[in-house]
Amino acid sequence: MSSIENDKDNNSSFDKIDSDENILEQVSSIQKPPIEVLFPTREQYLDTIAQLHKNGYEMCIDLCVVDYLTHPGRFTPQNIAPQRFEVVVNLLSLKMHKRIRIKVQVPQDDPTIESIFTIYPGVEAMEREAYDLFGITFLNHPDMTRILMPEDWEGHPLRKDYQVGNIPVNFKEAPKTR
Amino acid sequence: MAPRSSTLNQELNLEQGSILRIPEGAVLDSNDFDFEPSDDGTMIINMGPQHPSTHGVLRLMMELSGETVLRTKPVVGYLHTGMEKTAETLTYAQGSTNVTRMDYLSPLNNELAFSLTTEAILGIELPPRASWIRMLMSELNRLSSHLLWMATNGMDLGAVSMMIYGWRERELVLAFLEKVTGLRMNHNYIRPGGVAADLPDGWQKDIEDLCFAIEPRLNEYDTLLTGQPIFRERSEGIGRISAQEAIALGVTGPILRSTGVAWDLRKDMPYLFYDQVDFDVVVGSQGDVFDRYGVRLEEMRQSIRIIRQILDLMPKGDYRIQDKKVTPPPRARIDESMEALIHHFKIFTEGFKVPEGEAYVGIESPRGEIGCYLVSDGSSKPYRLHVRGPSFVNLQALPTMMRGGLIADAVAVISSVDPVMGEVDR
Incomplete structure (x- = not known):
């Protein structure tokens, strides 16, 4: 594991982010065995992730979005108002053998959030997927374009108000009835 | 440059x-x-x-x-069929039919990730035999997936005879999987609540024969490829990636291990009964195409080692949980009991209800960590199913691996990443 130890020398790209040392204490969190879930606000999001990276969570294993439009009710801490979209980030620490989950609320009328590309370059494709399927724009992402759907596609298919099965398909012309 | x-x-x-x-x-x-x-x-x-x-x-x-x-x-995206959207319209009982088609070379691992996540929300505990069967099938699947990778990798690098050998051995494994599950691929065998059927009579003999046939042949391929000057020339030092690059890019599986990071979820965050079997985590040192070949070759030997231990440790008992709300009753009971008929009918029309909640479970598939993030709203269909495909993330390492290399080596590098596009695009 010696190669992990020296990765501190080389990852200067995001040291510019002045992350508040105490940010993790300000963020509301819940212990949901076997995992800890953090609920930062959109403003705290980038600092929280940067601080977690410093605390040894070296790998961003997954980033996805959930659209809570039709969900009957769900849990958020008291000071966090639930919004339509929720960005869910799963981090992994190889040294501590631990996972942590970060959930950020993103409102429907302003679906934007900071990209964490500078901290975890591995989210490039995942953030593009989230943009493609949910229409959430990640600010400062180097290439915020569609990844799975065709480039001229309209709408964001995994949103709950996007209906399935109404794309007209041109089959070979059917024989006329008269 | x-x-x-x-x-x-x-x-x-x-x-x-x-x-x-x-x-x-x-x-x-x-x-x-x-x-x-x-x-x-x-x-x-x-x-x-x-x-x-x-x-x-x-x-x-x-x-x-x-x-x-x-x-x-x-x-990417040419194979996108909206499986995550489809999953929201299928019940949990139907869900494994859907996810099994994502990574079509290791379908049982997809089903396993989905089933474990569903069971985590349900909060049910499986009979031990079900988990051991799952482990056996998952290791066999790793074997078949790596054998196919050996075949295609050999073909890409010009060792065409390796292709025929790899397919031949994979067919041995698939024949056993067919005997157990009824299908060569896309099994829908591992389901929430256990597995679809018990192992057939005489499965121990089949497994013994399988290991007996494949193990010496792995040594033959070792001789055929490892020492071959052309193969080494085309793979050594090609497509290098360092450990810190791999970690930053979220790369998992044999690619991460080939850089020298001993990270294997089976060992480091054990699921099923992987903490009760003995095996080694194989690591490389250079992170090049040759190391990825070496790691996968040795992983197949370790898989056979695990399979042999499962053969001894397999307990007796139920192959699925006897909870009428989750698993359908045995066929014979339906003729005798009205209640069994109702349970059967309920599960196959409405599906079983999963309490409100969310879970993420990651397991070690042949390509890396396959994760399943599931949000349930208390109904019988997933509210949101997200699958973290290992190939999807691993593909991001291609630019780093290829940078400064020759275009002729691009083929070797793509092959060594072992992407399955069905899983990348989902």
Whole structure:
């Protein structure tokens, strides 16, 4: 594991982010065995992730979005108002053998959030997927374009108000009835 | 051009994927496209999406200076069928039929990830035999997946005889999987609540024969490829990636291990009963194509080692949980009991209800960590099912691996990543 130890020398790209040392204490969190879930606000999001990276969570294993439009009710801490979209980030620490989950609320009328590309370059494709399927724009992402759907596609298919099965398909012309 | 090590990680990361992108429209319309060579003598070419060595429909945009690859951009999505959206319309009982088609070379691992996540929300505990059967099937699947990878990798590097051998051995494994599950691929065998059927009579003999047949042949392939000068020439030092690059890019599985990081979820965060069997985590040192070959070859031996232990440790008992709300009753009971008929009917029409909640479970598939993030709203269908495909994330390492290499080596590098496009695009 010696190669992990020296990765501190080389990852200067995001040291510019002045992350508040105490940010993790300000963020509301819940212990949901076997995992800890953090609920930062959109403003705290980038600092929280940067601080977690410093605390040894070296790998961003997954980033996805959930659209809570039709969900009957769900849990958020008291000071966090639930919004339509929720960005869910799963981090992994190889040294501590631990996972942590970060959930950020993103409102429907302003679906934007900071990209964490500078901290975890591995989210490039995942953030593009989230943009493609949910229409959430990640600010400062180097290439915020569609990844799975065709480039001229309209709408964001995994949103709950996007209906399935109404794309007209041109089959070979059917024989006329008269 | 300067060696790759002279470029700071920081620059490398920012450069990847930033500019190298031509809209599909511009490529298709020849009138709009500028055919004049660029000032710096570089050119951008497309490899794929229908190139035989891209393992499906992967398109790579490569910026070349002469024969040297400068930047690469994987373009995916040609196989996108909206499986995550489909999953929201299927019940949990139907769900494993859907996820099994994602990574079609290791379908049982997909089903396992989905089933474990569903069971985590349900909060049920399986009978031990069900978990041991799952482990056996998952290891056999790893074996078949790596054998197919050996075959295609050999073909890509010019060792065509390896291709025939790899397919031949994989067929032995698939024959056993067919005997157990009824299908060669897309089994829908591991389901929430256990497995679909018990192992057939005489399965121990089949497994013994299988291990007996494959193990010596692995040694033959070792002799055939490892010492072969052409194979080594084409794989040693090609497509290097460092441990810190791999970790930053979220790369998992044999690629991460080939860089020297001993990270295997089976060992480090054990699921099922992997903490009760003895096996080694195989690591490389260079992180090149040859190391990835070595790691996978040795992993097959370890899989056989695990399978042999499962043979001794397999307990007796139920192969699925006897909870009437989750698993359908045995066929014979339906004729005798009205209640059994109702349970059967309920499960296959409405499906079983999963309490409100969410869970993420990651397991070690042959390609890396396959994770399943499931949100339930208390109904019988997943509210949201997200699958973290290992190939999807691993593909992002291609630009780093290819940078500064020759275009002829691109084929070797793609092959060594072992992407399955069905899982990348989902």
